[in-house]
């Protein structure tokens with residue numbers, strides 16, 4: 001390859017040039033085909049050659065590429081907000097559009113803070129989140145993220161207003177003889193303990209991924225956990241912010257993962273699948289009372305970015321929503337098939353500790369034996385990701401899922417167009433990769 005002037009993600013790794021997309025595959029400039037088993041980072045939910053979304057974005061660009069939100073709204077933003085809020089749980093009635101997941105989380109944190117200030121509860125400045133979580137890489141979002149490795153370097157710059165409780169992960173954290181529902185109650189009560197420690201009047205919100213994502217490795221909550229969390233938030237007058245940046249927009253089989261938990265958050269964040277990878281877009285959807293408190297108070301949300309509600313991104317989001325809804329039955333069916341294939345082929349593998357997830361959102365955790373993780377320095381997740389990539393398969397490897405330092409897993413989050421044949425191809429390629437690594 002010619003000399004590069006691009007600042008790469010990891011200067012130690014030479015990555016190939018991606019030339020084009022063909023359905024569930026990315027084709028390199030050298031002609032090598034890669035089956036996309038993870039949508040990059042759970043982004044490309046429609047695969048790599050969806051015409052409808054690209055066409056909608058292009059049509060909007062030709063009509064009007066950009067209009068700043070302090071001067072205009074656009075039909076694309078209005079329509080996307082209407083369609084998303086119509087499908088959202090509870091009373092989420094307003095959508096604030098940004099350019100990605102971290103910006104959506106920053107919006108949620110600031111909105112929660114301003115909401116309480118408008119209500120005269122300005123002592124509410126603390127946020128409680130969970131360890132082994134991820135909410136983005138900007139400083140506010142990173143502050144409430146429980147990914148020890150991602151935080152370490154920036155620790156002195158992170159907010160003192162972020163506090164942590166343990167992750168909710170029955171397979172790893174459940175005690176001998178403890179049922180899933182007993183564990184769910186114990187895990188949720190950790191929030192209550194933390195609120196008591198901080199003083200309820202100082203807490204603004206609890207922040208959590210509805211289905212734990214890249215850091216913990218696709219872990220759905222045990223039944224009852226979020227209902228108890230919702231009760232605790234209500235009792236203490238604080239907000240529930242759910243981060244569905246990764247697990248939302250159909251990834252788990254439903255547009256909003258929290259609907260299965262029987263709860264509605266006060267703010268939900270979306271991104272990734274919202275633009276299907278065609279355009280960068282994120283959103284924070286908030287409840288009526290929050291919007292009304294600002295509208296009836298100062299009237300002005302002290303926040304904003306240049307590219308808020310970008311018209312082409314909103315047009316892409318609207319088209320993506322329609323395409324996702326058409327593909328959801330396939331995603332649910334192939335997600336089930338893929339989970340069975342993975343369990344059949346790797347369930348008894350001595351170094352596969354757990355295979356879990358929901359819908360097209362699957363985590364596979366690697367262990368030395370039983371639940372004992374490999375030493376972190378072995379970087380097993382990275383070895384598996386690289387071996388799979390050499391086989392022509394993209395899976396997303398990450399470390400630290402056990403305790404923030406140790407624990408290796410891969411995320412499998414394929415596009416919703418995946419066929420049974422694609423699921424077989426993924427299983428075969430992954431099998432060859434695991435043979436190489438172990």
Ligand SMILES: Cc1ncc(COP(=O)(O)O)c(C=O)c1O
Pocket residue numbers: 041100101102103105134135136137209213214243244245246247271272
């Ligand atoms: C749950 C979750 N929240 C927030 C983010 C941050 O999104 P972005 O990378 O688009 O800023 C991510 C990204 O992986 C995520 O998985």
